[in-house]
Amino acid sequence: MKRSGDYRGEMFRPGHIDDAAIEDFFTGNGAVGELASLAEVAEELRGMARGPIPAPSAQLALILEGAFSTEKGDSPATAGSNAHGPAMAQAAGLPKRRTRRMLLKTAIGAGFAAASLTLAGAAGALPGPAQNVVASTVAAVTPWTFPEKANSHAEHGKTVSTDAHDGGAHGKAVSDAAKHKHDGDSTDTETTTPDDSKATGLDRANETPAAGHVPTSVPGANADGKGGPDATGPDRAAQTPAAGHAPDETATTEPQTTDTTDTTEAPAAETHGGDHGPSEAPTTDGGGHH
């Protein structure tokens, strides 16, 4: 018999509740039967999940803006759980932002290196092969032309010519080297390179195709002292086969001679002149062979 005023859903009556009723309670299909009294509780609990979006913390706001920075730095932190998510050790991959930053740094460094190389090439300050590569590259891709390093023979010519015009600073050294050569010791000639600071003009001359015509002695070795450390270019010029044809004023010869050092005729200066700079005159307008 049902008593008046008794509502089944409002009275607590300990007893069995079947699984279906419990599942319906949790899934929202309705709290009925034994659990009807809890319908409002269930609705209140579900309503808690429908609240407004909370305000993110400052740190989380940065992540939501895409900065992806955490309190543990740029590297990905360990996940809070691996129950359903990553079931393995955390990957050590870098965030994309960090990779981009590294690439940017590398590009900037490469840009500075290329700019430095170009400037050095423009100034002609690079070693010979590097200078040539830079010059040819720049000439190919730009309208500008960079100076190229002269080849070794032209370098010899320039050096020898300079020696001949610089007041005979190497006169004694040349003389000594010539004596040494005359004694039959050719080791130095074979091993000395043009760039070697100890190389003499005679040694260099022996490396030329006209080596057979190089005199075995140099004016600097004369007893009168000409060609010695204090000897001047004209003094030595007067002792060359071209004596008498050399201009009297060194000042008019030097610029012309210098101009020829960059030409392909530079080795000829070595051949005929050796240390006798003014003998380059035939290749110049001011040489005196008129």
Next chain:
Amino acid sequence: MSDQAVRPAERFGDQFQQVLAAAQVGAGWAAERLWHSLAPTVHGYLRAQGVIDAEDLTSEVFIGVFNGIGTFQGDEERFRSWVFTIAHRRLTDERRRVGRRPRPARFGEEESRAEPLGDSAENTALRRLGAERVRLLCGRLVPDQRDVLLLRMVAGLTVDEVAAALDKSPGAVKQLQRRAVLALRKNFSQEGVPL
């Protein structure tokens, strides 16, 4: 018997994998969509658990989510379960840090920031009263029962997902939810005051 839980929050459906992939490479818009979708539920779960500063803890949960999202693999259901696994573990850490059993937040402490706009003062007061009473009822449950009840009712997880989040077997979860419902009904009946 249906084991499908109620999903009050936004569902991505077919778009989930795209959103997940974008979030995994640090796209802010994708992270924001995930936040908008799940933050209210996580926040509600933590409030129901009695966390005083549920907003800050919600942010900490999602910082952990976005830290580990790069290696997450799975569908939307697994992602949701994974998020609440992190939330529950942050909650456990918070309980240890506080060093006491969770107590419900003081009346109006959190609700004042969580009230939707455009509601009447009377309805707001009634809702606050109802929410506060529900929290008190839940606070009387054994922690394991309360965890199962709230993960199922608020987070909307299935039995299996709750089992994974709490590192328990599905059978144990079913027993806990049954006891939770019985205890809730008993406590509610003894109070005798309707919500």
